[in-house]
Amino acid sequence: MKRKVNLYIAISLDGYIADENGQLEWLTGLPNPEKTDYGFADFFATTDTTLLGYKTYAHILELADTYPHPNHANYVFTRSERPAAPHVTFVHGEDIPGFVQQLKAQPGKDIWLIGGGELNAVMLEHDLIDHITLHIMPVALGKGRPLFADKAFEKQFTVEGTKMYQSGAIETMMTITPAE
Numbered sequence: 001m002k003r004k005v006n007l008y009i010a011i012s013l014d015g016y017i018a019d020e021n022g023q024l025e026w027l028t029g030l031p032n033p034e035k036t037d038y039g040f041a042d043f044f045a046t047t048d049t050t051l052l053g054y055k056t057y058a059h060i061l062e063l064a065d066t067y068p069h070p071n072h073a074n075y076v077f078t079r080s081e082r083p084a085a086p087h088v089t090f091v092h093g094e095d096i097p098g099f100v101q102q103l104k105a106q107p108g109k110d111i112w113l114i115g116g117g118e119l120n121a122v123m124l125e126h127d128l129i130d131h132i133t134l135h136i137m138p139v140a141l142g143k144g145r146p147l148f149a150d151k152a153f154e155k156q157f158t159v160e161g162t163k164m165y166q167s168g169a170i171e172t173m174m175t176i177t178p179a180e
Contacts, residue, residue, distance in 0.1 A: 003104045004130035005051070007113040007120060008043050009147070010137055010169075016144030017115055022059055026139055033166045038135055047072065048109040051100065053119040054078040057088065072112075075103075077119055097126040104128075117149035124176075125153055131175055132157070138168035 010027055011017055018024055050072050052060075057076045060067065067074065067087040074088040082090040091099060100123065103111060113123055123129050134147075156177040163171040 003049075003106070003108055003110055005100065005104065005111045005113050005123065005128055006043070006047070006131045006133065007115070007123070007129050008040070008133045009115055009120075010038075010135040011147050012137055012139050012141045012144065014140045014142065014144075015147055016141045017117055017147055018059075018145040019141055020144050022055060022145060024059070026141060027137060030137055030139065030169075031167055036165060036167075038165065038169065038171060039133070043133065044112070046110050047112040049073045049075070049103060049111040050114050051075050051077070051103075051111060051119065051123075052114040053116045054082070054090075056114055056116040056119075073108075075099075096122050097128060100126075100128050117145050117147055121148040121151040124148055124155060125151055127176065129176060131173070134172045134174070136170045136172065 009017060012026065019026055048071075050069055052074070054076055057067075067085075070087040075091050076082075076088045077091045077094075077096060079092070081092050084090075096119075100111075113120065113129060120129075157174040158177045160173045160175060162173070165171070
């Protein structure tokens with residue numbers, strides 16, 4: 001059985017994953033009366049690999065002293081070569097779709113597509129995302145970094161379920177509807 005790539009992510013009401021400076025304070029500052037993790041711990045337990053772009057990786061390191069998922073295989077896609085770093089493998093000069101197809105064919109748990117928007121767009125364009133769990137947060141940013149970075153393509157999705165939280169966040173689980 002092939003591993004699945006799951007995009008588990010939060011967005012603003014107007015479709016941004018970060019503000020225009022790549023910051024997430026808008027997300028971390030929202031009220032959370034339930035003190036919920038929005039299902040993250042359960043989701044994370046189903047994965048053993050992460051995929052993320054370099055800007056997202058750099059931002060994570062701004063928030064934490066070390067990479068927070070040391071027990072996962074972590075692949076960071078970058079446009080230029082990078083020196084080795086703990087807990088991650090930098091992927092440079094690879095065919096991203098081919099690289100991900102190889103990962104999906106290997107044994108293991110599912111793969112978490114962390115983002116950002118540029119990597120999300122490449123993955124969606126090449127039909128490499130199997131499942132999306134989208135947390136729509138009750139805030140509009142006006143401008144920022146979009147969920148799928150400015151790519152011009154159309155995809156249809158099948159909604160599998162929704163959940164509403166006391167914070168006003170809406171969780172939507174979906175898959176890509178196969179093309180006819």
